[in-house]
Amino acid sequence: MEPQTRRxxxxxDLLLERRREAESRYRRELExxxxxxxxxxxxxxxxxxxxREGGADVALLQSLDQTVRQINVALARLGTGQxxxxxxxxxxxxxxxxxxxxxxxxxxxxxxxxxxxxxxxxG
Numbered sequence: 001m002e003p004q005t006r007r008x009x010x011x012x013d014l015l016l017e018r019r020r021e022a023e024s025r026y027r028r029e030l031e032x033x034x035x036x037x038x039x040x041x042x043x044x045x046x047x048x049x050x051x052r053e054g055g056a057d058v059a060l061l062q063s064l065d066q067t068v069r070q071i072n073v074a075l076a077r078l079g080t081g082q083x084x085x086x087x088x089x090x091x092x093x094x095x096x097x098x099x100x101x102x103x104x105x106x107x108x109x110x111x112x113x114x115x116x117x118x119x120x121x122x123g
Contacts, residue, residue, distance in 0.1 A: 011098060012078055018102050019071045026064040033057050070103035086110050 077083035084093050086107040093107055106114060 007084070007095070008078060010095075011084055011102075012075070014099060015071050015075050015078065015102050019068055019075075022064050022067045022071065026061060026068070029057070029060055029064065033061075067103075074103045088114075 074083055084098060085091070086093060087105040088110040089107060091107050093104055097104055097108065104111075
């Protein structure tokens, strides 16, 4: 097997595993919130909605949903041969970076440069 093909297979496996983890955590958290466990009472969803933590719980669900979306985009990029390449300079992202942040689109130097500019967004 060619090194690039093996790397792509390893990256696909990593992305799929991370997506499974995020989806599973999303389902568990949603069930917890709907059961009322998140509110610490037996009022179910109504207690959760009234709880002070409700906003934080919603933010967690949104974050997990965003993670799944980013991983899906990364999988699509993998299919086109663009995954694992810096969107700015085109260099291959180190595997360590992709393991830490599977949906990274910038190498560390380009990310640092991007973050040092006013009004920048993370990549």
